[in-house]
Amino acid sequence: MYDCIVLGGGPAGLTASVYLARLRRSVIIVDAGLSRASLIPRSYNHPAFPEGVPGRVLLDRMHDQSSRFGVERIVGRGDRLERTEHGFLCAVAGRTLHSFAFIYATGLVDILPQWPDAVELVRNGNLRVCPICDGYEINGAPVVIIGNNRRAAKEAAFLLSFTESVTLATLGAELTDLSPADIEPPLRLTTARLLHHRPLSGDRISLEFVDGGRIDAAVYSALGCRPQSQLAQAVGVRLDEEGRIPTSQHQRTNVERFFAIGDVVTGLNQLGVAMAQGEIAAVALHNDLLAFSGDH
Numbered sequence: 001m002y003d004c005i006v007l008g009g010g011p012a013g014l015t016a017s018v019y020l021a022r023l024r025r026s027v028i029i030v031d032a033g034l035s036r037a038s039l040i041p042r043s044y045n046h047p048a049f050p051e052g053v054p055g056r057v058l059l060d061r062m063h064d065q066s067s068r069f070g071v072e073r074i075v076g077r078g079d080r081l082e083r084t085e086h087g088f089l090c091a092v093a094g095r096t097l098h099s100f101a102f103i104y105a106t107g108l109v110d111i112l113p114q115w116p117d118a119v120e121l122v123r124n125g126n127l128r129v130c131p132i133c134d135g136y137e138i139n140g141a142p143v144v145i146i147g148n149n150r151r152a153a154k155e156a157a158f159l160l161s162f163t164e165s166v167t168l169a170t171l172g173a174e175l176t177d178l179s180p181a182d183i184e185p186p187l188r189l190t191t192a193r194l195l196h197h198r199p200l201s202g203d204r205i206s207l208e209f210v211d212g213g214r215i216d217a218a219v220y221s222a223l224g225c226r227p228q229s230q231l232a233q234a235v236g237v238r239l240d241e242e243g244r245i246p247t248s249q250h251q252r253t254n255v256e257r258f259f260a261i262g263d264v265v266t267g268l269n270q271l272g273v274a275m276a277q278g279e280i281a282a283v284a285l286h287n288d289l290l291a292f293s294g295d296h
């Protein structure tokens with residue numbers, strides 16, 4: 001019986017695990033190993049790294065810190081989560097783990113264009129997903145946003161603070177909750193299907209369309225994301241309309257002693273936010289367990 005199982009070993013879960021271990025709690029991380037942070041070629045906005053830091057380096061350092069304080073880790077996907085009389089049960093890789101409390105830190109998965117090299121392009125910095133993270137580095141270059149709805153158009157408008165040339169490209173998909181008239185200059189719209197895409201140096205992609213058009217640009221995917229919240233829902237955790245988990249100020253969900261942190265939670269998807277939420281949840285959970293053991 002662990003004090004806490006942390007599901008998800010990205011920046012959120014790893015931070016929580018270090019705090020819990022240093023509060024002398026028994027904690028185990030279950031991690032499928034697909035952190036969004038591992039896709040960051042180099043982050044320039046993460047505090048304390050003036051030269052920028054690759055996401056992989058951050059994760060390696062956090063794993064090292066977590067294991068130095070004795071946090072156990074199972075590499076695998078938790079595939080069953082249940083409430084039990086005393087807390088929670090999580091099944092992973094043929095093992096069944098039990099804990100008094102639970103921290104849910106499974107993140108989200110970005111929906112990318114259906115290109116065979118899409119993940120590789122993200123990892124290399126050619127295909128972008130987060131204007132807050134790397135809009136600064138556009139440096140006035142033309143930008144293409146791939147998407148076909150109001151949310152993508154909003155992201156396109158947001159990017160006008162970094163460049164004068166922004167094109168929303170649907171790649172042939174129907175516009176959904178949007179009409180062409182909603183795209184006002186200086187924003188541009190192309191609904192043409194794509195013929196080819198080719199990565200260029202300097203983090204750009206060359207897009208050639210079937211109508212003969214071609215744009216060499218910094219390219220963002222604004223196709224949305226899938227919050228990894230299904231297992232939380234299985235134990236009764238309430239989700240918002242996007243499938244993310246609303247929490248209290250201390251990262252509590254509506255289920256007692258079940259905390260949620262990081263990108264799976266409603267709010268800003270950033271490394272620093274995920275880490276801070278990990279810290280807050282760990283301390284709140286520690287205090288809850290102190291009160292709980294006092295009561296029993």
Ligand SMILES: Cc1cc2nc3c(=O)[nH]c(=O)nc-3n(C[C@H](O)[C@H](O)[C@H](O)COP(=O)(O)OP(=O)(O)OC[C@H]3O[C@@H](n4cnc5c(N)ncnc54)[C@H](O)[C@@H]3O)c2cc1C
Nearest residue numbers: 008010011012032034035036043078107262263269270271
């Ligand atoms: C290309 C890119 C660039 C970015 N750049 C920046 C930047 O410059 N600055 C910044 O602040 N942020 C940036 N971000 C955002 C940042 O990566 C995320 O905010 C951060 O990784 C969120 O951490 P997390 O721990 O919540 O989720 P994640 O890092 O995604 O970790 C979640 C972990 O949970 C695991 N998991 C999911 N389901 C299960 C399950 N059932 N069982 C076991 N494990 C599971 C996943 O495999 C994963 O390892 C960027 C993201 C991307 C994709």
